[in-house]
Amino acid sequence: MIEWPLISVTIFLPLLGMFIIFLIKVDSSSENNIKWAALWTSIGTFILSCLIWIQFDNSYIGYQFVEKHKWFTDFNIYYHVGVDGISLFMILLSTFLTPFCILASWVSIKKRIKEYMMAFLFLETVMIGMFSSVDMLLFYIFFEAVLIPMFLIIGIWGGNRRIYASFKLFLYTLLGSVLMLVAIIYMYQLTHSMNIGDLQGNFFTKEIQIYLWLAFFASFAVKIPMWPFHTWLPDAHVQAPTAGSVILAGVLLKMGGYGFIRFSIGMLPEASFYFSPLIMILSVVAIIYTSLVALAQTDMKKLIAYSSVAHMGMVTIGIFIVNSQGLEGAMIQMISHGVVSAALFLCVGVIYDRMHTRDIAFYGGLVNKMPQYSVVFMIFMLASVGLPGTSGFIGEFLIIIGAFKFNTFVALFAASGIILGAIYMLYLYKNIIFGLLINEKLKDICDLNNREKIILYPLIVMVIIIGVFPNIFLEPMRLSIQLIISNYQIANAQ
Amino acid sequence: MHSNILNIIFFPEIALTILTLVLLLVGLFQKENSFKNICNLSSISLIFILVLIFLNKELTFLSYSYFFINSPFIQFFKILIIIGSFSSIVISKNFFIESKLIRFEIPILILFSSIGMMVLISSNDLISMYLGIELQSLSLYVVATINKNSLKSSESGVKYFVLGALSSGILLYGCSLIYGFSGSTNFLEIQNNLSSLDHLNLGLVFGLVFVLAGLAFKVSAVPFHMWTPDVYEGAPTSITAFFSIVPKVSGVALIYRFCLEPFNNFYSEWSQIIIFLSIASMFLGAIAAISQSSIKRLLAYSSIGHVGYILIGLAAANAAGIKGVVIYMILYVIMNIAIFAIILSLKLNNEFTEKIEEFTGLSKHKPLVALSIAIIFLSMAGIPPFAGFFGKFYIFIAALEANLILLAVLGVISSVISAFYYLRIIKIMFFDNNDNANFQFKISSQSFFVLIISMVFITFFIFYPSLLTSLGSYISIDYFN
Numbered sequence: 001m002i003e004w005p006l007i008s009v010t011i012f013l014p015l016l017g018m019f020i021i022f023l024i025k026v027d028s029s030s031e032n033n034i035k036w037a038a039l040w041t042s043i044g045t046f047i048l049s050c051l052i053w054i055q056f057d058n059s060y061i062g063y064q065f066v067e068k069h070k071w072f073t074d075f076n077i078y079y080h081v082g083v084d085g086i087s088l089f090m091i092l093l094s095t096f097l098t099p100f101c102i103l104a105s106w107v108s109i110k111k112r113i114k115e116y117m118m119a120f121l122f123l124e125t126v127m128i129g130m131f132s133s134v135d136m137l138l139f140y141i142f143f144e145a146v147l148i149p150m151f152l153i154i155g156i157w158g159g160n161r162r163i164y165a166s167f168k169l170f171l172y173t174l175l176g177s178v179l180m181l182v183a184i185i186y187m188y189q190l191t192h193s194m195n196i197g198d199l200q201g202n203f204f205t206k207e208i209q210i211y212l213w214l215a216f217f218a219s220f221a222v223k224i225p226m227w228p229f230h231t232w233l234p235d236a237h238v239q240a241p242t243a244g245s246v247i248l249a250g251v252l253l254k255m256g257g258y259g260f261i262r263f264s265i266g267m268l269p270e271a272s273f274y275f276s277p278l279i280m281i282l283s284v285v286a287i288i289y290t291s292l293v294a295l296a297q298t299d300m301k302k303l304i305a306y307s308s309v310a311h312m313g314m315v316t317i318g319i320f321i322v323n324s325q326g327l328e329g330a331m332i333q334m335i336s337h338g339v340v341s342a343a344l345f346l347c348v349g350v351i352y353d354r355m356h357t358r359d360i361a362f363y364g365g366l367v368n369k370m371p372q373y374s375v376v377f378m379i380f381m382l383a384s385v386g387l388p389g390t391s392g393f394i395g396e397f398l399i400i401i402g403a404f405k406f407n408t409f410v411a412l413f414a415a416s417g418i419i420l421g422a423i424y425m426l427y428l429y430k431n432i433i434f435g436l437l438i439n440e441k442l443k444d445i446c447d448l449n450n451r452e453k454i455i456l457y458p459l460i461v462m463v464i465i466i467g468v469f470p471n472i473f474l475e476p477m478r479l480s481i482q483l484i485i486s487n488y489q490i491a492n493a494q
Numbered sequence: 495m496h497s498n499i500l501n502i503i504f505f506p507e508i509a510l511t512i513l514t515l516v517l518l519l520v521g522l523f524q525k526e527n528s529f530k531n532i533c534n535l536s537s538i539s540l541i542f543i544l545v546l547i548f549l550n551k552e553l554t555f556l557s558y559s560y561f562f563i564n565s566p567f568i569q570f571f572k573i574l575i576i577i578g579s580f581s582s583i584v585i586s587k588n589f590f591i592e593s594k595l596i597r598f599e600i601p602i603l604i605l606f607s608s609i610g611m612m613v614l615i616s617s618n619d620l621i622s623m624y625l626g627i628e629l630q631s632l633s634l635y636v637v638a639t640i641n642k643n644s645l646k647s648s649e650s651g652v653k654y655f656v657l658g659a660l661s662s663g664i665l666l667y668g669c670s671l672i673y674g675f676s677g678s679t680n681f682l683e684i685q686n687n688l689s690s691l692d693h694l695n696l697g698l699v700f701g702l703v704f705v706l707a708g709l710a711f712k713v714s715a716v717p718f719h720m721w722t723p724d725v726y727e728g729a730p731t732s733i734t735a736f737f738s739i740v741p742k743v744s745g746v747a748l749i750y751r752f753c754l755e756p757f758n759n760f761y762s763e764w765s766q767i768i769i770f771l772s773i774a775s776m777f778l779g780a781i782a783a784i785s786q787s788s789i790k791r792l793l794a795y796s797s798i799g800h801v802g803y804i805l806i807g808l809a810a811a812n813a814a815g816i817k818g819v820v821i822y823m824i825l826y827v828i829m830n831i832a833i834f835a836i837i838l839s840l841k842l843n844n845e846f847t848e849k850i851e852e853f854t855g856l857s858k859h860k861p862l863v864a865l866s867i868a869i870i871f872l873s874m875a876g877i878p879p880f881a882g883f884f885g886k887f888y889i890f891i892a893a894l895e896a897n898l899i900l901l902a903v904l905g906v907i908s909s910v911i912s913a914f915y916y917l918r919i920i921k922i923m924f925f926d927n928n929d930n931a932n933f934q935f936k937i938s939s940q941s942f943f944v945l946i947i948s949m950v951f952i953t954f955f956i957f958y959p960s961l962l963t964s965l966g967s968y969i970s971i972d973y974f975n
Contacts, residue, residue: 073960074817074967075891115861137887141878141956148877151917155925163925167917174877174913178906181887185894185902 006055007065007081010048010095011129014121017041021121026114035106038117042099042124049095049128053476056088061479063134063197071135077194080135084197085477086331090131090251090258093338096462097250098124100455101243104346107451108242108353109157116157120243123149127251131258136184136194143219143259144177146252150244158239165232165239172232176222183215187267200266200484202491206274213271216263224256226279226316227286230309237305238358242349245301249308250342254334257312260319261327266484269491272320279320280410286313287417295424300348300358303428304341307384310417311337317414318399321406322488327481328474329398335473336383336391336466343380343459347373350452351432354445360428365437370447374433376456381429383463385422391466506546506572507612513539514605521598529596533587536601537940540580540608547572560680563618567972570820570965571615571747578740578827579608585835585941586732589846595641595730603640604736607633611744615751620669620679623748627665627712631658634741638729650728657711657721665708671701672756684756694763702757706767709752713745715805716774719798723786726794731846734790735834738797739827746804746823750816753808754973761811768809773904775802780912789837789850792915793830796874799912800826806889806905810896813974817966818888824962825873825885825955832948833870836863839937842930853922855929863935864923866949871916873952876909881955888966 021037024030057064063082071079083091101120109116123146130142147170155166188194191203204212222229233253237245264272287310294306311333318330350373351366352358367374383390386397396418403411437443448456466473502508517539521532547569583601590596607630614626635658639651669679675697676684688694694702711718726734753764779799786792804826807819840863842852857864873880886909893902937945955961 071959072963074963112858141883144878144883148872151920152924155921163921166925167914167921170917171910171914175907175910178910179903182890182894182899182902182906185887185891186899188891189894 005067006048006052007083007132008067010045010052010091011081011125011132013045013048014041014098014124014128017044018118018121018125021114021118024114031113034114034117035102038121039099039102041121042095042102045124045128046095046099049092052083053088053092056083056476058085058476059479061483066134068134071138075188075194076192077137077188078135079138080195081129081132081138082134082197083132085480086258086261087131088476089331089335089473090254091128093254093335094124094127094131094251097246097338097342100342100346100459101246103451103455104246104349105241105243108349112156116153119149119152120247123153123247127247127255130255134196136187136196136199138194139196140177140181140184143180143255144174146255147173150248150252153244154236154240157241157244160239161235162239165235168232169236172229173219173222176219176229179215180219183212187212196262196266201487202269204268206270209268209271210274213264213268213275216259216268217275220256220259220264221282222256223259224253224312224316225309226256226282226312227289227309228282230286230290233309234302234305237308237345238299238301242345242352245305245345245349246342249304249345250338253308253312254338257315257319257330257334260316261330261484265319265322265488269488272322272488273492276320276322279316280407283313283316283320284410284413284417286310286316287414288420291417291420291424295420295427298360300360300428300432301345303360303424304344304348307421307424308337308341310421311341311384314396314399314414314417317403317410318395321399321402321410322485323402323405324478324481324485325398326402326406327485328477329395329400329402331477331481332391332466332470332473333395333399336395336463339459339462339466340380340383340390340392343456343463344384346452346455346459347377347380350448350456351445355441360431362439363432363442364435364439365433366442366445367433368437369442369445372448372453376448376460377433378429379460379463381425383467385425386418389464389467391463393467394470504546504549506543507609507616509546510539510543510605510609510612513542514602514609517605518602521602524598528598529590529600530587532598533583533590533601536605537580537583539605540576540583544573544576544580547576560682561619561622562613562616564616565972566969567751567816568616568747570969571743571823572612574743574823574827575608575611575615575740578743578831579604579736581831581944582732582736582739582834584938584944585831585838586735588936588938588941589730589732589838593730593846595732597640600637600640600733603633603637607631607637608740611740614744615747617748618681620673620681623752624662624666624669626744627662627708627748630741630744631662631712634658634737637733637736638725640733641730644728644730646728647730648728650725653728654721654725661708661711661718664704664711668701668704668706668708671697671704675701676756681751681756685758688756689759691759694760699763702760702764703767705752706749706764706771709745709749710771713742713749713801714794714798715771715801716778716798719775719778722798723782723791723794726790727788731790731834731848732838734793735830735838738793739830739834742797742801743823743827746801746819749805750808750819754811765809765811768805769898769901772802772805772809773901775799775805776905776908777802777911780908780915783912783915784918786915787850788848789853789919790848792850792919793833796912796915797830799908800874802908803886803889803905806893806898806901809901810892810898812892812896813967813970814888814892814895816970816973817963818885818892820966820969821888821962822885825881825952828948828951829870829874829882832945832952833867833874835937835941835945835948836867836870839935839941841934841936843932844934850919850922852930853919854926855923855931856933857924858929859931859933860935863933866945867923868920869949869953871919875913875916877913879956881952884955884959
């Protein structure tokens with residue numbers, strides 16, 4: 001099927017682009033070259049990842065496009081990458097969003113553009129690498145390496161409290177992930193394998209599973225983030241530049257969900273069953289509590305950040321009820337949230353670039369001056385709320401169906417979260433877009449320009465496609481999810 | 495074994511002693527440029543010794559009353575010491591010249607202390623061990639005070655001397671206790687004499703604790719670390735570079751040998767001490783470094799923390815532990831060489847940088863230097879994909895193989911704490927806005943070469959992490975099959 005290592009090329013193309021940008025000398029005339037180089041690299045990467053999707057075989061269980069090379073000579077640790085139904089769309093999400101991030105930073109980033117683009121391309125390499133690793137150590141290395149560019153992006157190009165936010169992000173997530181390292185090494189000691197695919201199943205005694213599960217939980221619960229480990233997220237979002245928020249909400253949060261599916265459910269099924277009530281409680285609290293917190297926010301980005309925590313609460317419910325509706329719903333919800341929250345942050349970025357404030361009270365009546373923007377924003381807002389026909393609906397609907405099979409109360413609370421979500425999103429939309437245009441400073445605000453249209457329209461198309469044809473996305477992941485569910489059921493049958 | 499004269503002369507320690515004495519005379523009788531010449535000559539002699547160590551593989555020096563032995567483990571640490579001394583002379587030459595410390599005794603003293611360390615590492619007897627320690631330490635006391643016009647340098651030297659003498663005394667007392675209760679000073683004989691015992695009697699426990707305390711002082715493991723920050727700060731930066739690169743290597747090698755050879759059978763006794771030293775060093779190194787404002791003090795605490803990780807490998811006491819320490823030690827030496835090569839060449843307003851705050855704006859005016867510093871510190875913090883991560887990885891593998899799960903968990907937690915102060919430097923270089931603009935980065939070509947090699951090693955280690963593993967496995971065969 002393939003002669004050349006498609007996945008490796010996809011992983012390392014952004015790194016190559018980074019080195020090319022590294023070699024460009026900085027002066028006033030080369031800034032555009034740097035931007036274009038970064039943009040074309042990321043578009044090229046997206047095309048490559050689409051090639052992976054096109055060639056992907058829906059009827060094959062397990063990893064495809066596998067590349068396996070000796071990496072450590074003394075351990076069974078390989079450079080081992082591949083794609084299955086679960087990682088395919090995570091990779092596509094990363095490559096899909098990166099070009100928009102670069103476009104969104106086109107004019108808003110004014111200082112150190114070269115370092116900025118290098119950081120973004122490095123981030124892209126690391127994200128793709130993480131989702132496509134089949135080796136646990138490789139996964140871990142990419143998982144932690146994400147922190148370096150993110151730390152720099154928030155710390156250098158962020159807002160006023162950027163230093164606090166970047167340190168919080170780095171140390172919080174590092175503390176979680178080092179425990180995962182210990183767990184990974186311990187699993188290796190027991191099985192002498194680092195292969196994620198081979199370890200899917202029930203290979204550990206329940207007692208060991210519980211400890212390992214807690215170690216992984218520390219890592220992924222911080223990353224996704226679950227209540228009460230979410231406090232780094234609003235800070236990071238508010239301080240990050242627009243593109244940083246986009247990638248943070250769009251992809252980095254999904255690392256946690258991906259990890260839960262792969263490691264917690266896939267490798268430690270008995271412990272996952274044992275802990276599922278805990279997850280349910282934390283998720284329900286996350287949905288209701290953070291929705292209420294979101295309602296009280298005055299900063300747009302913070303509001304959307306809290307809404308992310310609530311949406312991720314839905315995802316964790318979907319994951320840990322472990323039936324096909326729940327897991328498929330969680331996957332779709334992750335993809336949808338990746339697109340929608342990214343788009344919402346971009347929408348905030350549009351008016352932030354013009355007015356340099358994110359205060360909700362500052363705005364009002366934008367519909368008079370920015371009709372196109374209002375329509376675009378409305379579509380994403382409704383997608384976030386979960387209007388049928390948009391991407392948000394499919395995920396939430398599936399998760400609630402799955403939750404009913406699991407426990408009625410969980411489903412009840414999860415559904416109430418959707419109502420709360422509608423309240424705060426509509427409140428945000430109403431205050432910004434509708435009403436009279438009172439603020440003098442808003443009189444000269446102009447509508448979307450071409451660059452912003454190029455960024456936002458494809459995202460609208462994406463939201464509609466996911467909402468109307470979810471099967472395009474569900475079909476490839478179905479077998480991989482079935483495999484995980486059957487492993488889980490076998491493990492917990494006794 | 496042919497013990498003809500050539501074989502003896504070309505024995506590394508003896509050859510180095512002869513060369514050092516010759517260089518001392520050369521320096522004495524040369525009128526001009528003596529410092530530069532001696533520096534160059536001593537680097538060349540060290541390379542020559544390196545070759546000798548490689549060549550002399552076959553010669554096992556057992557004849558001298560079993561005072562010294564040779565093994566791959568010992569050979570490896572000797573090579574590391576020679577490389578460390580070589581690099582620290584090369585990277586600090588310019589610094590000495592620019593800060594008017596052109597005394598040709600400095601490279602000579604560094605060579606003498608290297609001899610001491612080589613003796614120390616290969617010693618197979620409490621007496622030769624003490625001899626080596628004293629030769630190493632006395633040279634170090636002198637170089638610490640070499641800037642005799644500076645109050646701080648003299649103070650740090652005296653402090654180092656007083657505390658060092660005390661620790662040597664304790665060590666000697668421990669040696670005498672061990673001799674008294676085991677009946678021998680030879681490592682092998684001690685091991686044989688003790689092999690019939692089920693557990694150590696009180697005198698031997700005291701001896702063991704005293705010797706380990708003395709050795710812990712030499713590697714600055716907590717709670718015997720007090721001198722480190724002061725001496726690091728007081729001594730001229732180039733001397734600090736030598737302090738942080740080389741004597742750690744010899745001390746670590748000796749602690750390993752001391753625990754694994756004479757007291758091989760008493761893991762349960764010494765492991766408690768080692769685990770305590772390790773945890774205390776990791777956490778103190780991580781926490782105390784947070785509030786430092788001098789880069790030298792910060793590196794002192796960082797080296798204390800690294801010693802903590804290195805001792806995990808010993809606490810694990812398995813082949814993976816030896817392998818881990820071999821890899822960690824190499825990476826530690828290389829990262830320190832790299833960071834000091836930069837610090838020793840970086841000037842702000844014609845003054846060498848010593849305060850962390852002075853790095854603000856570095857990323858704007860010297861982006862590559864700032865990037866290198868960032869990479870080195872991320873590597874020291876153990877953040878993948880840089881080399882330092884793999885050192886920690888191997889150490890933790892050893893710890894988990896020995897079922898020291900709690901130790902490994904504490905290790906990773908302290909590595910998160912230590913990440914904070916490494917990140918703080920990155921923050922100062924990259925995030926802070928108030929600018930220092932007048933940076934000069936003047937580096938000699940040899941020093942630049944060393945820096946580039948270290949940076950390539952740190953950055954690209956991930957592509958071939960097994961580079962050192964066969965070496966590590968080969969060395970660990972000495973103790974564990």
